[in-house]
Amino acid sequence: MARRLEEEEGEQDDSRVIAYFDVDCFYAQAEVLRRPYLQDRPVGVTQKFLVVTCNYVARRLGVPKMAPIDEAKRRCPDLVLINGEDLTPYRAASKIIMQVLSRFGTLERRGLDEAALDITEEVRKRFSSSINVNTFQGHLVGNVTGNAPDILSSAEASPAESETSGKVEISQSREALENRCLSLAHTASTSAEVLRRQGDFLLMVGSHLVAEMREAVEKETGYRCSSGIAHNKLLAKLACSLNKPNKQTCILPSAADNFLRPLSVRKIPGVGQRMEGTLKEMGIGIVEDMQRVSVQQLCDLAIELDSSFIMHAVVSILHLSSIRDTLSHFLLRIL
Numbered sequence: 320m321a322r323r324l325e326e327e328e329g330e331q332d333d334s335r336v337i338a339y340f341d342v343d344c345f346y347a348q349a350e351v352l353r354r355p356y357l358q359d360r361p362v363g364v365t366q367k368f369l370v371v372t373c374n375y376v377a378r379r380l381g382v383p384k385m386a387p388i389d390e391a392k393r394r395c396p397d398l399v400l401i402n403g404e405d406l407t408p409y410r411a412a413s414k415i416i417m418q419v420l421s422r423f424g425t426l427e428r429r430g431l432d433e434a435a436l437d438i439t440e441e442v443r444k445r446f447s448s449s450i451n452v453n454t455f456q457g458h459l460v461g462n463v464t465g466n467a468p469d470i471l472s473s474a475e476a477s478p479a480e481s482e483t484s485g486k487v488e489i490s491q492s493r494e495a496l497e498n499r500c501l502s503l504a505h506t507a508s509t510s511a512e513v514l515r516r517q518g519d520f521l522l523m524v525g526s527h528l529v530a531e532m533r534e535a536v537e538k539e540t541g542y543r544c545s546s547g548i549a550h551n552k553l554l555a556k557l558a559c560s561l562n563k564p565n566k567q568t569c570i571l572p573s574a575a576d577n578f579l580r581p582l583s584v585r586k587i588p589g590v591g592q593r594m595e596g597t598l599k600e601m602g603i604g605i606v607e608d609m610q611r612v613s614v615q616q617l618c619d620l621a622i623e624l625d626s627s628f629i630m631h632a633v634v635s636i637l638h639l640s641s642i643r644d645t646l647s648h649f650l651l652r653i654l
């Protein structure tokens with residue numbers, strides 16, 4: 320049964336493996352699965368006067384999600400439209416997809432087509448027994464050998480990676496990493512570096528487990544989804560949307576700060592259009608701006624707006640930022 324990953328929000332723990340799943344073009348995929356002859360055609364799903372979603376064939380032809388029907392038809396005259404006002408089939412599909420995923424870890428449902436899973440336990444089991452895993456599966460943000468200060472990098476999709484395969488082997492050999500860990504164990508002035516390497520390993524194994532999970536979902540339900548893997552939910556969710564459709568992306572803990580800093584605050588779950596506007600008035604457009612404002616200012620803003628959104632956003636950001644030690648002060652003021 321779905322339950323909340325309670326302990327996730329409040330602590331910085333690099334040793335956990337969180338996988339976030341989001342079904343690709345969910346309603347459109349559901350409709351195409353029922354009508355295989357539509358597979359290569361642009362398909363949109365309508366509710367009232369909107370195309371609420373469309374398949375990736377239609378997206379490549381210029382149809383965005385949530386477009387007015389007129390606009391979508393203008394952009395893509397061949398668009399096949401299907402009424403999606405009855406949610407019954409989507410709810411049923413959601414249920415079976417969640418059932419498959421929940422076999423692999425503690426599942427928190429985050430909407431009809433999304434779920435976060437804590438897969439640490441299964442990863443740890445494999446970590447101690449696995450001898451075959453020596454690569455990351457899918458895309459990678461970060462660098463396990465990371466000597467360079469700026470370690471934000473994203474693996475290029477190889478020509479072999481397609482919506483069909485959705486997999487890329489990234490050449491970071493486990494052996495090389497283990498050697499590095501051992502040498503660090505001898506030479507590192509702190510054990511933090513070694514722990515960081517171990518966290519990278521866990522995510523490496525996690526990336527293979529997630530590939531298996533996506534494969535199981537597709538085999539057992541027909542649905543394709545994308546996934547993000549990271550040491551917390553916020554990063555895993557953000558990673559999930561980086562390479563869609565039918566792909567997975569892992570963000571290493573050591574890359575988190577560099578990854579988050581340039582992001583628009585709008586990307587933080589819970590920050591909507593209104594909140595984005597309010598923050599802009601305060602000169603806060605990206606996460607980095609938010610890290611610069613004082614905790615006092617953030618508290619005042621949250622109290623003034625009586626906003627759980629801003630609280631959530633601020634907590635998420637502080638959770639991962641260099642001013643994390645101020646988090647407790649912030650919470651004391653707010654709660």
Ligand code: DCP
Pocket residue numbers: 341342343344345346347366371372373384385431432563564
């Ligand atoms: N949906 C909706 N109205 C919205 C947002 C979403 O009816 N304002 C429905 C249609 C989507 C489904 O929820 O198919 C899942 O939403 P997503 O945002 O995950 O979008 P998709 O799954 O369609 O596409 P993507 O491949 O980008 O995840």
Ligand code: MG
Pocket residue numbers: 341342343344345432
């Ligand atoms: Mg989706």
Ligand code: MG
Pocket residue numbers: 341342430432433
């Ligand atoms: Mg979704």
